[in-house]
Amino acid sequence: MLKISELAAKIGLxxxxxxxxxxxxxxxxxxxxxxxxxxxxxxxxxxxxFVKTARNIGFSxxxxxxxxxxxxxxxxxxxxxxxxxxxxxxxxVNTKLAxxxxxxxxxxxxxxxxxxxxxxxxxxxxxxALEESEDRNQLVAGNVK
Amino acid sequence: MLKISELAAKIGLxxxxxxxxxxxxxxxxxxxxxxxxxxxxxxxxxxxxFVKTARNIGFSxxxxxxxxxxxxxxxxxxxxxxxxxxxxxxxxVNTKLAxxxxxxxxxxxxxxxxxxxxxxxxxxxxxxALEESEDRNQLVAGNVK
DNA sequence: TGTAACCTTAGAGTTAACTCTAAGGTCAAC
DNA sequence: GTTGACCTTAGAGTTAACTCTAAGGTTACA
Ligand SMILES: [Zn+2]
Ligand SMILES: [Zn+2]
Ligand SMILES: [Zn+2]
Ligand SMILES: [Zn+2]
Numbered sequence: 267m268l269k270i271s272e273l274a275a276k277i278g279l280x281x282x283x284x285x286x287x288x289x290x291x292x293x294x295x296x297x298x299x300x301x302x303x304x305x306x307x308x309x310x311x312x313x314x315x316f317v318k319t320a321r322n323i324g325f326s327x328x329x330x331x332x333x334x335x336x337x338x339x340x341x342x343x344x345x346x347x348x349x350x351x352x353x354x355x356x357x358x359v360n361t362k363l364a365x366x367x368x369x370x371x372x373x374x375x376x377x378x379x380x381x382x383x384x385x386x387x388x389x390x391x392x393x394x395a396l397e398e399s400e401d402r403n404q405l406v407a408g409n410v411k
Numbered sequence: 412m413l414k415i416s417e418l419a420a421k422i423g424l425x426x427x428x429x430x431x432x433x434x435x436x437x438x439x440x441x442x443x444x445x446x447x448x449x450x451x452x453x454x455x456x457x458x459x460x461f462v463k464t465a466r467n468i469g470f471s472x473x474x475x476x477x478x479x480x481x482x483x484x485x486x487x488x489x490x491x492x493x494x495x496x497x498x499x500x501x502x503x504v505n506t507k508l509a510x511x512x513x514x515x516x517x518x519x520x521x522x523x524x525x526x527x528x529x530x531x532x533x534x535x536x537x538x539x540a541l542e543e544s545e546d547r548n549q550l551v552a553g554n555v556k
Numbered sequence: 557t558g559t560a561a562c563c564t565t566a567g568a569g570t571t572a573a574c575t576c577t578a579a580g581g582t583c584a585a586c
Numbered sequence: 587g588t589t590g591a592c593c594t595t596a597g598a599g600t601t602a603a604c605t606c607t608a609a610g611g612t613t614a615c616a
Contacts, residue, residue, distance in 0.1 A: 271562070277544075281563090282605060290603095301612055303563055315544045323521075323541075324514035327603070333541065340532040348537045349527040356518040359511055366508045369469035373501040376468075382494040387485040392493045396468075396478065399422075399460045416592070426593090427575060435573095446582055448593055472573070 267297065267305040276311065277318045284314070292317050292330060313337075325355060412442060412450040421456065422463045429459070435472060437462050437479065458482075474500060 274281045287293045293314045295304035316337065320330045332351055336343040379391040387393055419426045432438045438459045440449035451459070461482065465475045477496055481488040524536040532538055
């Protein structure tokens with residue numbers, strides 16, 4: 267039986283975060299001392315580790331909540347239920363990746379265009395590019411080869 | 412002279428957002444009618460477009476604030492000032508890209524491992540992978556070839 | 557018996573960038 | 587002269603995932 271700070275140390279989350287997760291139904295302590303101290307048994311620890319692993323992968327707490335309901339009753343859920351959640355997350359990630367790649371490309375183009383030197387910015391090509399309104403300039407990702 | 416809804420339509424932001432940007436010092440209306448209506452002149456519009464372009468690229472409002480101070484006094488700032496902001500943003504983007512790419516890889520591995528079928532999840536390899544605590548499994552980005 | 561290091565709860569604060577509401581004033585057109 | 591579409595402000599609400607605080611109770615150890 268672990269106390270909350272021991273669980274926190276074991277899985278690498280703060281006690282604050284563990285209580286926060288409990289408040290949101292992700293974990294819980296099966297036992298309490300007379301004084302109300304939380305005590306985590308082996309199953310509690312494994313569930314907390316599951317949460318930590320899922321969070322490290324990038325699942326949201328809401329995703330994790332769904333994964334946990336599958337976990338407690340695997341017989342009532344299918345592999346498809348699991349891949350639905352995973353695929354949905356992957357789609358999100360891919361969308362954000364595309365946005366960031368577009369930003370990366372644009373920023374790199376801007377940096378390549380500017381001398382970056384110490385003289386004044388009256389001739390700066392980055393500033394000039396930002397003056398161009400969106401539909402006129404070359405900065406939009408789609409316009410970049 | 413444009414009224415706020417006209418400016419909003421012209422550059423594709425809501426009037427709420429324009430007022431929000433004003434509150435944060437990014438834009439402003441040079442004139443007001445007797446009743447207090449905002450009126451934007453040509454320079455105001457160009458500044459608002461600058462903000463919109465920078466925001467579309469992905470700069471934060473704080474970044475944009477810095478870019479605007481350069482913009483109003485280019486003689487007191489250097490190209491390096493501009494590239495510093497841009498490079499800093501690019502570094503941020505690259506960091507987030509790396510995180511997302513790691514997530515993408517992990518999610519793809521998970522999806523590839525699961526049958527995704529309609530039978531129950533007692534044998535699900537995704538669930539099994541999530542049961543493995545971080546330091547024992549193959550899901551960490553660095554561990555993936 | 558004292559004290560340091562724990563533990564409890566409820567609830568407020570943080571961050572970014574909006575987004576919306578309430579309550580009211582203004583304006584152009586019919 | 588009355589709609590309806592606009593405009594104003596201050597300020598509250600949204601989202602996610604924490605993060606921290608206050609005020610107090612508990613426990614292990616010397
Ligand atoms: Zn230069
Ligand atoms: Zn430059
Ligand atoms: Zn299966
Ligand atoms: Zn499966």
